[in-house]
Amino acid sequence: MEVETITQETIKVEGMSCGHCVMRVKKAIEGIEGVKKVDVSLEDKQAVVEFDEGKTDVEKIKAAVRETGYEPV
Template identity: 90%
Template sequence: MRVKKAIEGVQGVKKVDVSLENRQAVVEFDEGKTDTEKIKAAIRETGYEPA
């Protein structure tokens, strides 16, 4: 839940589906408001390392 909430907190993120079991996150976002680097930074803040 921490990872999902962190990603949802990034401005421009529309939808998030996280599976820690599969080590996967599917994120729908507005490219005009954010980018993958900001999303990855939010994941790192939770203590996980994005691929």
């Protein structure tokens, strides 16, 4: 039996300037296994991510954001 531990984390993201950036960051995070929900806000410069702790972690999410060319803080 697999137990899911869903956690919510808010990650600050620098460098987003328009809706296109938001979509890129959102898609990058959504592509990570274990991620359940992503909300990216241009106004707040942050991504609110719900994920399964057993499958991924904040560092992996930050790495994916960095790969798209934006700076997680």
